[in-house]
Amino acid sequence: MIRYQKLKKMSLLNLFKSRKKKTAACALTGTLLQEGEGRLVTTAEVIVSKKFWESIMTEPEAMAYTINFFKKRDPNALLMRKAIFQKYANKQEPWIISEDCLQTYEIHSSLNGTHVKEWWLAGGEYTCEGCGRGADVLAEEEFHAAEDYAIKKAGESRVPS
Numbered sequence: 001m002i003r004y005q006k007l008k009k010m011s012l013l014n015l016f017k018s019r020k021k022k023t024a025a026c027a028l029t030g031t032l033l034q035e036g037e038g039r040l041v042t043t044a045e046v047i048v049s050k051k052f053w054e055s056i057m058t059e060p061e062a063m064a065y066t067i068n069f070f071k072k073r074d075p076n077a078l079l080m081r082k083a084i085f086q087k088y089a090n091k092q093e094p095w096i097i098s099e100d101c102l103q104t105y106e107i108h109s110s111l112n113g114t115h116v117k118e119w120w121l122a123g124g125e126y127t128c129e130g131c132g133r134g135a136d137v138l139a140e141e142e143f144h145a146a147e148d149y150a151i152k153k154a155g156e157s158r159v160p161s
Helices: 002-016 043-047 050-056 060-072 075-089 099-104 113-121 140-152
Strands: 023-025 032-034 039-041 095-097
Touching: 039 099, 039 113, 043 050, 043 075, 043 140, 050 140, 060 075, 075 140
Parallel strands: none
Antiparallel strands: 023 032, 039 095
C-alpha cells in the first residue's frame, strides 16, 4: 500500500515538471536557440548574401587567406577561399538561424514559420522544397555570381593597405 501511494505521489509531481526544451545552435553564429525560436533558410538563400561572405571571409580563421589573396595574389589563399565557399555552398540541409542573423546578413527566406516548427518537431532532420546544395538549387548564373563574390571580392575592404 505504501509503495502504491509513493508511485501515485511521484506521478502527480511529474505532471507539474516542465518538459526540458530542446536547443539548437544558430548555424551562422553558434548562438543557442530554444525550441520554437529561429528561422529556417536554405543554402541558396545564404550563399547569395554578400554580407554573409563579408563576415565569413574576415573571420580570424580566414583573414590571413583574405590578406594574402588581395595583397599577394597567393594561389594557396585562393584555394583556401574556394574551399571555404564550397564548405557552405555544399550544405544539403536547411539552416536554422536566429532572427538577428536574418536581418544582419540580409538573408531573404522563402520558408515560413511552419517550416521551423516542423524542423523542431523532427529534431533537426527536416528537409523542404528549395533545400540542397547551392549549385543544385540556384540558376547557374546566380550560383557563379555568388561564388565569384565570395572568392574574389569578399573582405577586400578590410585588408589593410
